[in-house]
Amino acid sequence: MADHWVKLELDINSFDPTHFEKYVTRCRAEGIRLATLDELGDTPEHRRALYELNKECSADIPERGEFHSFEKYVELRFEAASYDPRGVVIAMDGDTWIGMAATSSHGDFVFNEMTGVRAGxxxxxxxxxxxxxxxxxxxESEAGRVRTFHHPANTNAIAMNRRMGFVDSEG
Known part of the structure; x- marks a missing residue:
């Protein structure tokens, strides 16, 4: 595993979503719907679908290793005190889940756990x-910051976050 992760942080108050709404608009124009797991229903079926999507999208993370079993995923994701289905965004093409952005609340910051889109x-x-x-x-969480980290070889994810205003952090 990498011994130097790229740690990034975004000040929520300085984030201007109008600069990025064109991406949301483009998705809608292409028939891609965005919804939270809370809106879709935090059901056992949806949790399994999220697991499968997360597993597929995580396969490209450098040095990721073997993905968790479903049981371990449930423990780490859904049974964690920081879990909130309002923090899990799903992108859908019709009924097909094509992307996810999962965040969790940690008091004064929100942690971006995983963002991934199916290869196609x-x-x-x-x-x-x-x-x-x-x-x-x-x-809504009244957090001041969003934090994330990446393997240094995951240059696309790092570049995307920096384009959105994330900066290097020690946190």
């Missing part, structure tokens, strides 16, 4: 659209 849908701004849509949860 990448390069269309869906990740930025989901993260922009998900900033509503960060504001």
């Amino acid at each position: 849908y990448r390069g269309r701004g869906i990740s930025i659209a989901m993260k922009t849509f998900g900033m509503g949860f960060a504001r």
Whole structure:
């Protein structure tokens, strides 16, 4: 595993979603719907679908290793005190889940745990659209910052976050 993760942070108050609404608008124009897991229903079926999507999208993370079992995923994601289904954004093409942006609340910050899009849908701004849509949860949580970290070889994710205003952080 990498010994130096790229840690990034975004000041929510300085984030201007109008700069990124074009990505949300483009998704809608292409028939891609964005919704939270709370809106869709935090059901056992949807939790399984999120697991499968997360597992598929995580496969491209450098040095990710084997993905958790479903049981371990439930423990780490859904049974964690920081879990809130309002913080999980799903991108859908019809009934097909094509992307996810999962965040969790940690008091004064929201942690962006995972953002991923299925390979056939990448390069269309869906990740930025989901993260922009998900900033509503960060504001509702009254968090001042959004934090995330990446393997240094995950240059696309790092660049996307920096384009949105994330800066290097020690946190």
